[in-house]
Amino acid sequence: xxxxxxxxxxxxxxxxxxxxxxxxxxxxxxxxxxxxxxxxxxxxxxxxxxxxxxxxxxxxxxxxxxxxxxxxxxxxxxxxxxxxxxxxxxxxxxxxxxxxxxxxxxxxxxxxxxxxxxxxxxxxxxxxxxxxxxxxxxxxxxxxxxxxxxxxxxxxxxxxxxxxxxxxxxxxxxxxxxxxxxxxxxxxxxxxxxxxxxxxxxxxxxxxxxxxxxxxxxxxxxxxxxxxxxxxxxxxxxxxxxxxxxxxxxxxxxxxxxxxxxxxxxxxxxxxxxxxxxxxxxxxxxxxxxxxxxxxxxxxxxxxxxxxxxxxxxxxxxxxxxxxxxxx
Ligand code: ADP
Numbered sequence: 314x315x316x317x318x319x320x321x322x323x324x325x326x327x328x329x330x331x332x333x334x335x336x337x338x339x340x341x342x343x344x345x346x347x348x349x350x351x352x353x354x355x356x357x358x359x360x361x362x363x364x365x366x367x368x369x370x371x372x373x374x375x376x377x378x379x380x381x382x383x384x385x386x387x388x389x390x391x392x393x394x395x396x397x398x399x400x401x402x403x404x405x406x407x408x409x410x411x412x413x414x415x416x417x418x419x420x421x422x423x424x425x426x427x428x429x430x431x432x433x434x435x436x437x438x439x440x441x442x443x444x445x446x447x448x449x450x451x452x453x454x455x456x457x458x459x460x461x462x463x464x465x466x467x468x469x470x471x472x473x474x475x476x477x478x479x480x481x482x483x484x485x486x487x488x489x490x491x492x493x494x495x496x497x498x499x500x501x502x503x504x505x506x507x508x509x510x511x512x513x514x515x516x517x518x519x520x521x522x523x524x525x526x527x528x529x530x531x532x533x534x535x536x537x538x539x540x541x542x543x544x545x546x547x548x549x550x551x552x553x554x555x556x557x558x559x560x561x562x563x564x565x566x567x568x569x570x571x572x573x574x575x576x577x578x579x580x581x582x583x584x585x586x587x588x589x590x591x592x593x594x595x596x597x598x599x600x601x602x603x604x605x606x607x608x609x610x611x612x613x614x615x616x617x618x619x620x621x622x623x624x625x626x627x628x629x630x631x632x633x634x635x636x637x638x639x640x641x
Contacts, residue, residue, distance in 0.1 A: 324372060325636035326364060326395075327411070327629070328387020330460030330484060332357050332595055333364040334632040337371070353636075355629050357595070361391050365398045372399070380404040384411040384635040404638075409465065409475055411634030412457060416593065417470040418633055419626050420450055427591065427622045430604040439601075443622065453622075454587040456578045457630070458594035460484035464578070466585050477581055479574070483596030486570045493566065494559040502563055503600055509564030513557040516541025539569035564602070571603045575610025575621075582611075582619050589620050595628035 327334040334357050341350040358364040368381075379401040383392070385408060392403045419426045425442040432439060455465040462482040467473040487499055496502035512534075518526050519533035520542070531537075538544070542554035578590050590611060597603050604623055611621040626633065 324368065325382035325384075325406075325632050325638075326388070327632035327635060328361060328364075328383065328385040328391060329631075330386065331487070332359065332459075332628070333361055333387065334358075334385075334595075334629050335364060335367070336629055336632040336636045338636075353633075355626065355632075357628065361387060361394065365395065368399055372401075375399060375401050377401070382406055382635045382638055384408050384631050406635040406638065408631060409463075409473065411631045412455070412463075412593070413465065413467055413470055413473050413630075413634065414637055415626075415630035415633030415635075416455060416467075416591065416624070417450070418637055419624065419630070420445060421447060423625065426625050428625070429620060429622060430601075430608050432601065432605040432608070452587060453589045453591055454578065454582045454585065455591050455593060456574065456581075458482045458574060458592060458596035459628075462574065462577075462594075464581050466581075466587070476585065477577075479577060481570060481573055483594065486566060486596065489566055490563055493562050496559075496563065499598070503567075503598065503602075505560040505563035506567040506602060507560075507564075509558070509560035509562070511536070511561060511565040511568050513561040514542055514554055514565040515539050515568075516544075536568065536572070539565055539572075567602055568606060571606035572610055575607045576614060578607070578621075579611050579614040579619065583615070588618065589622055591622045591624060593624055593627050593630050597623060597627050599623065599627070 324335065324337040337354050339352050339354055341352055343349050356367065358367065377400055381395060381399065381401045381403050383395070383403050384406045388403060388405045395403050424444045427445065428440045428442045430439060431441060452466070452468045455467055457463045457465070460483055462479040463475055464477040465473050466476045487502060490496055490502040494502065494505055496505050515536045516538040517533065518531045518535045518537050521537050525531065525533050543557065582590050592607060608621040611619050624630070
């Protein structure tokens, strides 16, 4: 199947609201028998300028006849800049179609592309890889968590629709994290969240009821209101948030966002009777807290009937689809 890659454009970009994703092919050095392999390479950049700089140095044989495939909002916004700086033609591919084509390609071609996350297990046991038979891939719900969130109902590689979305995605996480903590990068923010204790910031069921809320089956530790302990501007101390540190704020923020996404994903899956939910986009970054929260929410709300699946190339679906040069 990799043969199709040989005929297609060699570089493709997905320029989103936050990150620029690049997928390109290269040929491996010959082995002892002189055989070469075609390799797919994945890179992400914080800005279009960094991506252009890389392409200038890595794409040696480019000329005015060459195409740079592109998708995402930036393939419109930066088309002229890319043409001017690199001297190549930009060929746009549809964003949603690229996303689904990339997802389909990765699931079909990469045995360990998708996995479920099991927090209760130890070490690598937490990641259970799920090769899937081709005929069992569809239907599924794709929840792509980038700057914002798109929810797609996918019935086949050519039959899908965007059924919803949310503005409370990765952009909200990094944006609020930036406003509320001293973290200066996404990774720093995640590191802070790992060290944090959200109970210093959130109102728990026990804070309101003094213990479990048995009638509704809510245990004392369940979050009743995210950031609830910080909600009274004049009485922050009285509400018990006086010891809150910035890592506690980061943890509460990550939990608030991933819990909400988990619940929204479940509601869409329930509405469209989907049993499998793939999560894509760079918000996840295979981070244990996010994957644990999303998996827990899906399992809890669906009473075990739905499955949360994660993808090894989570943030590159659109770029892979664009690389494959999808036709509408
Ligand atoms: P988009 O296509 O909208 O740029 P992505 O799938 O690339 O979306 O995801 C962007 C989100 O990924 C950011 O909002 C942020 O939450 C998260 N993220 C992961 N890694 C980084 C990083 N190194 N820098 C900035 N954001 C990152």
